[in-house]
Amino acid sequence: xxxxxxxxxxxxxxxxxxxxxxxxxxxxxxxxxxxxxxxxxxxxxxxxxxxxxxxxxxxxxxxxxxxxxxxxxxxxxxxxxxxxxxxxxxxxxxxxxxxxxxxxxxxxxxxxxxxxxxxxxxxxxxxxxxxxxxxxxxxxxxxxxxxxxxxxxxx
Numbered sequence: 001x002x003x004x005x006x007x008x009x010x011x012x013x014x015x016x017x018x019x020x021x022x023x024x025x026x027x028x029x030x031x032x033x034x035x036x037x038x039x040x041x042x043x044x045x046x047x048x049x050x051x052x053x054x055x056x057x058x059x060x061x062x063x064x065x066x067x068x069x070x071x072x073x074x075x076x077x078x079x080x081x082x083x084x085x086x087x088x089x090x091x092x093x094x095x096x097x098x099x100x101x102x103x104x105x106x107x108x109x110x111x112x113x114x115x116x117x118x119x120x121x122x123x124x125x126x127x128x129x130x131x132x133x134x135x136x137x138x139x140x141x142x143x144x145x146x147x148x149x150x151x152x153x154x155x
Contacts, residue, residue, distance in 0.1 A: 022136075
């Protein structure tokens, strides 16, 4: 196996991890939220925060490293339009992902507090959930577009 293929494999793997973890996190948070059970939401959000820190963050760091190596190994200029579009979308997705991480942490903490007090989830939790849900669409959509650009290189 050549170095180029190894780096390309790691780059594709990183994309899979970002998309897979993002999809899984969204699914489990949505299912937990639907229960309206503060204790269950707190436990689910705790795992989600860990998954984002371990899997998503490592893949988010891996992508520009492996992408840069692929450019170097293939002598591809950064001025390729599909690549510039991908990089712009990567930054765009990050602008939605970073706040989502902090929203998940606060939602977890609010759910924990409600569970400890055996009370209802506070309104702040629901405000954060709606924002978290809304932020997922542009962030995930940008990631899907990046994947298409990586494969198709349309321009």
